[in-house]
Each structure stands twice: as structure tokens, then as C-alpha cells.
Amino acid sequence: MYADDLAIIAHDVTTMQAALYSLETYCLINSLQVNIQKTKAMKFRLGGRLSKRDILTYKGQSVEFVPRFVYLGVTFQTAGGIKAHLNSLQSKGIASCAKMASRFPLSKMSLNTLGRLFHSMIWPSATYGLKPLRSKLTPRSLEYLTIVQSRALKMWFGISKYHSSSSLLAAVDWTPMSRLGNEIFLEGVTPTDTYMPSGDILTPLVATRRKAVGKWYGNKLHELWCSKPFCFKPQPNCTCRLCGTTNISPQHLGKCAWFIGSGCDPSSPTVKEIYVIVSLLEHRNH
Ligand SMILES: [Zn+2]
Ligand SMILES: [Zn+2]
Secondary structure, eight states: OOOOOOOOOOOSHHHHHHHHHHHHHHHHHTTTTOGGGEEEEOOSSSSOOOOOOOOOHHHHHOOOOSSEEEEEEEEEEETTHHHHHHHHHHHHHHHHHHHHHHSSSGGGHHHHHHHHIIIIHHHHHHHHTTTGGGGGGTTTTTTTHHHHHHHHHHHHHHHOSOOOHHHHHTTTTTTOOOGGGGGOOOTTOOOOHHSSOOTTHHHHHHHHHHHHHHHHHHHTTTHHSSTTTOOOOOOOOOTTTTTTTBBBOOOGGTTHHHHHHTTOOOSSSOHHHHHHHHHHHHHHOO
16 A cells, blocks of 8 residues: 655754654554655755755665655745746646647537637646645746647647747637736636637638638738748738738738728738638639
8 A cells, every 4th residue: 555645844954854763663663664765855945055964864765855846746846936837737738738639629629619628628737736826826927828728729720839829819819828817716717718718700710711710820811911822921022912012011911901991900800801801812813
């Protein structure tokens, strides 16, 4: 039988050693064994090296000091911060995204279903152990959650991780989760409902053009109106194929006379409006 995950906390190394002696005695009386190879010590401090007096032993064997340790799924680090834990949550969240994509036919699922899958499969592993750390969480420290959130979205679109996250999130009207801050664990808040609405914004495109739409947005839509084929980023000699303007900027759509003339709102083109452009272009080419 294993009795796992015992932790002893002390303010100094002498008290800790005394506690280890007590543990030795307790284990002797109760016929228990400690696996000294798996036993690690951590000294929480603001900086600097270990002192020569930082030695702990159990049954005459020395206990190894480590700079970080995963205890009950939470990564502890000697400087006391939570960065290491948040980094591991990001990896776990992204691994869960990959697992979701391998188990479910995402390309056939609605955005609403993706939100629900995210909530049940990804959210728990990507936020594990954060509740007691609530007061330390800031929007900045939660930026990793936006990375996980947009990774799930990219998998749903079927596009690579290198595309622009911000324009993809905007395309489906999702708020970056890093805005959550420590309201993340308020009672009654279901982050996926609040930050990942399921709107029907993509409905006309979902069936046939999801991947193409994802790529357009992931490339900040430049590809759509650049006259050069397969051009994804504005370059000095790019020309708008809608209105003929040369040297187009990433914000060109807001000023494009042809686009404004087509009746679309240029301030924030939605997917539906992009769909209009595409059909107009296709019509013109025929
Ligand atoms: Zn271009
Ligand atoms: Zn133009």
C-alpha cells in the first residue's frame, strides 16, 4: 500500500530535521517505509544559493534539494511565484486541445459544441489548482489561457498554430480569456459562456469554407484583397484587387472605396461581410 504525497513544512532547517527524526520514529513504530529517492526538499527563498548548513537527512541518507517540485499536480518553485505552474498549465491545456481534436470530428461540429467541449475537456486541466491562488492572478498572468483558447479555435478551423490569434478570436466574437483576471473563479461565472459565445456568425460558412475562412482571418484578411496570389502579409508593392489602391496597409479595408461601396461596414468586417466580398469577387471573375 502506498500512502502518497506527505509534505512537511518548517520555518528553518533545524526544525525540519527534527520533524524528519519524528517521521523516522513514527515509520519505525508503524512499519512504514519512506522512498528516499522520491523524497525531495525545497527551500523557499527570494534568491541566492543554498547555504552549506542546508542539509537534511532521513535514516542517515541525505535528502536532495530541488528548485521546483510538482506536488499534487501543482508546480512549486523556490522563489514562491506561480510562473512555473502557469507554464505547466499552458502545456496541459494545449495537450488537451490536441486530445480533443484527435477524439472528436471538430470540422463537423458547431462553434457552440466547441465551447462546451472546451469547458469539459480543456478548462479543468488548464486551470487546475488555481483556485487557492486566485488573489495572485492578473490578466497578464492569465495570458496563457488566451493561447489555449485560441489554439482550440485554430483546431476547430483546421488551421496551423501560427495564425494570428487576435483576429480569429474577433472573427467569432470571442473575448480573450486573459481578460478574466481573478474573476475567473467567481461563483456563477462560467467562463466559456461569457467569453466564448456560440453565435451563428459563421453558420453560412461552416459547411464548406471553414478552413478557408480561418486562414483568411489568421492572416488578418490581407490575402482576400491582395492582388498577388498567396500573399498573406502586406508588403510595399501589394495592390488591393477590389479598388486598385497600391501599397495597401493592414488597415486598408477600412478605407477601401470598393468595399464601402458594396454596403459592408468597414470598421469591423464580420465573417458574413467577408462572405459578401468573396461572393462578389467570384461573381466578378466569372
Ligand atoms: Zn499582399
Ligand atoms: Zn481597396
